[in-house]
Amino acid sequence: MAAKLKKGDKVVVLAGKDKGKEGTITSVDPKAGKAVVDGINIAIRHTRQSQTSQGGRIPQATPIDLSNLAFLDANGKPTRVGFKTTDDGKKVRFAKTTGDVIDA
DSSP states (O other): OOOSSOTTOEEEEOSSTTTTOEEEEEEEETTTTEEEETTSSEEEEEEOOOSSSOOEEEEEEOOEEGGGEEEEOTTSOEEOEEEEEOTTSOEEEEETTTOOBSOO
């Protein structure tokens, strides 16, 4: 199935402890149905000091389920994502609220 949300998309969180927060997707795992959004779903990782890195409590963004994310359209409102084919036969994503093509 084609990906409705991709790396670099601006999204808003619909459910969970970070509900209402906005961010950009940094990575997507389509098999697990999860995505990592910067600044969202932060967990503290306790790491030991090594030769190259400083140890301590390091905040890290953890994956969040794709069903809890909504794409932000040009107006900054959450929208669902659909697919349609253009005149030249390309399959593109579009915002259901405005009808604008997302990736031209």
